[in-house]
Amino acid sequence: MNPVKPVNPYVLGLRRGAVELRQLLRSRKDFYSYLTTPLVFLAVSYWRSGSDGPSGTDGSGDALTQLSLAGGIASTVFMFGLMTVPQFLSGDREDGTLLRLRGVPGAMPAYLVAKALFVLVTMGASILLLLAGGALLLHADLPATPGQWLTLALTLLLGTAAVVPMGAAIGALLPPAREALALYMMPMLGLMFISGAFAPLRNLPTALQAVSSVFPLRWIAQGVRSALLPDSAKALEVSGSWQHPQITGVLLCWALAGFLLAPGLLRRMARKESGSVLSERERKRLAKSAY
Amino acid sequence: MTATTTPQERAAERSGDERPGGEPAILTSGLRMRYGSRDVLDGLDLRVERSELFALLGPNGAGKSTTIEILEGYRRRSAGEVTVLGQDPARDDPAWRARIGIVLQSSRDHGRWRVGELLGHLARYYPDPYEPAELLARVGLTDQADRTAATLSGGQRRRLDVALGLVGRPDLLFLDEPTAGFDPEARRDFHALLRELRDERATTILLTTHDLTEAQQLADRIGILQAGRLTACGTLAELAEAARAESEVRWSEPDGTPRSLRTADPSQTVWDLHQRLGGPIPDLEVRRPSLEDTYLGMVAATPLTDPAEAA
Secondary structure (H helix, E strand, O other), rough: OOOOOOOOHHHHHHHHHHHHHHHHHHHHHHHHHHHHHHHHHHHHHHHHHOOOOEOOOOEOHHHHHHHHHHHHOOOOHHHHHHHHHHHHHHHHHHHHHHHHHOOOOOOOHHHHHHHHHHHHHHHHHHHHHHHHHHHHHOOOOOOOOHHHHHHHHHHHHHHHHHHHHHHHHHHHHHOOHHHHHHHHHHHHEEEEEHHOOOOOOHHHHHHHHHHHOOOOOHHHHHHHHHHHHHHHHHHHHHOOOOHHHHHHHHHHHHHHHHHHHHHHHHHHHHOOOOHHHHHHHHHHHHHHHHO | OOOOHHHHHHHHHHOOOOOOOOOOOOEEEEEEEEEEEEEEEEEEEEOHHHHHOEEEEEEOOOOHHHHHHHHHHOOOEEEEEEOOOOOOOOOOOHEEEEEEEEEEOOOOOOOOOEEEHHHHHHHOOOOOOOOHHHHHHHOOOOOHHOOOOHOOOHHHHHHHHHHHHHHHOOOOEEEEEOOOOOOHHHHHHHHHHHHHHHHHHHHHHEOOOOOOHHHHHHHOOOEEEEEOEEEEEEEHHHHHHHOOEEEEEEEEEOOOOEEEEEOOHHHHHHHHHHHHHHOOOOEEEEEEEHHHHHHHHHHHOOOOOOOHHHO
């Protein structure tokens, strides 16, 4: 018997995440699909800018461009956490990846570390692309002061903590079928329209405002706006202020709920995977695709 | 794990366990699995020795998959004792997991991963893995090492699955319908690989199959699972005897007429013929009952024997 090497699932998880990132760069199709979202947000910011074009000749960014960019950045965090993460879990359950890993010692925690790395890197790159693309192509303003940079960093950090673990919990709960995933995506997309990311919240009925205030996107978007727009812009917010304590409070609640729910639900999900469950699912999938 | 021995263990000791290692690789007694009010497994007693190649046969719905999933630690049983490599599989502890290899029925996981990349990565989770390149060569996928798993043909994908099941150098390998979709050459190579694992690495192999010829060629012992019970278990000869399957004796009469006779005692028949024809028997052929004859005889005659008698 060889001496048993201790296997560190976290190191293996980082390695796995690195391989998956390399695969993203290798596959043109995947790469472009990840590039699409930030490019769409940049395009939206361009079209929604003032009538004389996005660039003020005085060098200051157009307010509508800034608002749209902030909405794009917040939506990126939201989409990665509550849409991409559940999609990963659903897909990896559906194709048997998780079942394979269930049979490998230590591979489940490594999988989660890998996915976290992958999501953080791709999300970070998308946000950088939005900031840099906004500044270079649309002459948008970056955060003006160190304080605004800090606000941006903290908002993104809290926003990520609020949506990524919750996304994992939801992914673990969703039935691993494409239909279920599609059905779940619809209200998520709806949230993007009522959260003030692109259209001002105060133009919406109070009931919709109340709904969107329960979900994290409204608060992430407000936090990002407070980092990208001059302080005077807070007059345009519903309450007339940036509400930093409320942002922190709501996002922390989501983060806490996610961190409490996700581990148990992920364990339960892993426990339910088995060969017969998978082949039954596969049989149904093939039966459906036969129509 | 317990100090007292079960009746099954004592019986196995009495029947003369010629294999080394003493403790069996798999031991279940009174294994029961109930879904709602239906018993999928109804008191299954199974014993697989170390470095044995054991084939589990049975009609669909007999409980093969449930049995194998309980043994793999993927499914919790309703009742009964189960020990796999000296441990209860329900504990699912990583050191135990590292000694188990699993090849599932069909898979399309990790489609974006290159073959070599995937095997190399998963090897890292095990304390004493195979050299990935060596293993790829052994299953004949060296040329496909840089292809992504999604682009492999069905047979190549199956060979990758086998490599992934083996990469941790398991002491116990579970194979669910391993050669479905193999061409004859791939199947022959695969059988050679399994024999090599058993003979040189003392790997215990439990396989389920619908291919009776495969079980007959490969397995040291065969268990037949019917309606959640092991209705027969033993070597091919033992099974044939339990099923009272008959051999077929074929010969030609002196005038050239071909004849055949089914008999439980072929040597007596041959002796009688020899006497009657007064010398060598033209075109003599004795066909022992194949596993197929035995199996079909058994499955048709459900329930044939009590599992306790058949064992």
